[in-house]
Amino acid sequence: MSLSQIARSIKGSPTLALTEKARILREKGDPVIHLGGGEPKSRAPIEAIVAAANNLNSGEVRYCAADGIPELKAAIIRYMDEHYHRKFAPENIIASSGAKQSVMIALQAILNPQEEVIFPVPHWVSYPDMVKLCGGIPVPVLAEDGSFYPRIQDIEQRVGSYTKAVIINSPNNPSGAMYSEEFISDIVQFCEKRDLYLIMDDIYHRLIFDGKKPINCYDYAKDKSENSKLIVINGVSKQYAMTGFRIGWTAANKKLVEVMANIQGHQTGGPSVVLQKAGAAALNGIQSDVENLRVTLENNRNVMIDYLNSFEGVHVTKPDGTFYCFADFSNYEKDSTKLSNFLIDKVQVVTVPGIEFGMEGYLRLSYCGGIKDVREGIERMKWALDPNSPNELYIGDRKLVRDWS
Numbered sequence: 001m002s003l004s005q006i007a008r009s010i011k012g013s014p015t016l017a018l019t020e021k022a023r024i025l026r027e028k029g030d031p032v033i034h035l036g037g038g039e040p041k042s043r044a045p046i047e048a049i050v051a052a053a054n055n056l057n058s059g060e061v062r063y064c065a066a067d068g069i070p071e072l073k074a075a076i077i078r079y080m081d082e083h084y085h086r087k088f089a090p091e092n093i094i095a096s097s098g099a100k101q102s103v104m105i106a107l108q109a110i111l112n113p114q115e116e117v118i119f120p121v122p123h124w125v126s127y128p129d130m131v132k133l134c135g136g137i138p139v140p141v142l143a144e145d146g147s148f149y150p151r152i153q154d155i156e157q158r159v160g161s162y163t164k165a166v167i168i169n170s171p172n173n174p175s176g177a178m179y180s181e182e183f184i185s186d187i188v189q190f191c192e193k194r195d196l197y198l199i200m201d202d203i204y205h206r207l208i209f210d211g212k213k214p215i216n217c218y219d220y221a222k223d224k225s226e227n228s229k230l231i232v233i234n235g236v237s238k239q240y241a242m243t244g245f246r247i248g249w250t251a252a253n254k255k256l257v258e259v260m261a262n263i264q265g266h267q268t269g270g271p272s273v274v275l276q277k278a279g280a281a282a283l284n285g286i287q288s289d290v291e292n293l294r295v296t297l298e299n300n301r302n303v304m305i306d307y308l309n310s311f312e313g314v315h316v317t318k319p320d321g322t323f324y325c326f327a328d329f330s331n332y333e334k335d336s337t338k339l340s341n342f343l344i345d346k347v348q349v350v351t352v353p354g355i356e357f358g359m360e361g362y363l364r365l366s367y368c369g370g371i372k373d374v375r376e377g378i379e380r381m382k383w384a385l386d387p388n389s390p391n392e393l394y395i396g397d398r399k400l401v402r403d404w405s
């Protein structure tokens, strides 16, 4: 079959594929534990559900402007004021069908073929393929010390004449690392100085632990004008547990937002009005759901870290936020895809191979499910990987026997 070069250069989302695999196994009756997921299990805020239902009940669900309905834009403007202390005009904001689309259209708006986009490793699975979809070249950068915390020198060294943009995702999927204030300040100023776009993917910015406060990139920006190349992306998926509502947004200079709206207008049009109403209601509603989720995640993180620390041979860095932990399992198996498949096949625990995030030997484990899943999932993994484990393990009334060494 004749397919485009771009189509042939990208692969499907491994995380979506694993979620589908877990669903199929569950349907077959397998006792799957999904530690590969990327969505909180709590309910969406009630205000969001009511707003969506009201709009549906009206029976008049129509097209809207490509950049979103005024009601959602007003809620986003309020959010950006409250959490970033920046007063934006509606023309600085575009709502999209998830932060995923926000990142995608931002890249489409700024990239020419062969231009490079730098992002720290480990990185969200989608960045390399999104850049390739625009004809660009992804440049993943591992911190020189091998840690999850890049330094400005690491980025600086990779900037060349083809570099167009840097993407920063902190707190980070998959490591949970929240980059230091010093790094954020350095990268904002560096990008300004070098006239590079800086995309801040802040989708997890309030899901942080140990009393940490979100870092606001605008605090370090000197250029507050409409020439600023600072792009902030956020959404309701993670913090409001609204992944299926598909509402994200971008705040950027007016010209860029106009171009992004043109692109989105030809791709999908504005996001579904039903879901935009829900997004606006979540942003305007009582915010206790976000804090409740954050506290639950911090607790789950603590449980996961305790369990992993008792796992001899596994190295973990305590996540500062998100709902992921990126642990080094290379003492057991260097090929993370092989290891992830082994864990699904032998003990029905779903994890995501580190290679998908740019680091081999690691697995991404999510703690967005219940504590029971975290505890049982890691116990099963330990049983499967530790050669000194007892020969048998019961999952409910199902007996597993180790037939591997």
Ligand SMILES: Cc1ncc(COP(=O)(O)O)c(C=O)c1O
Pocket (backbone or CB within 6 Å): 038, 097, 098, 099, 100, 101, 124, 169, 173, 201, 203, 235, 236, 237, 238, 243, 246, 247, 248
């Ligand atoms: C780092 C990062 N950015 C963006 C997204 C996309 O979020 P949304 O559900 O709003 O499309 C995700 C989702 O997993 C993510 O982890």
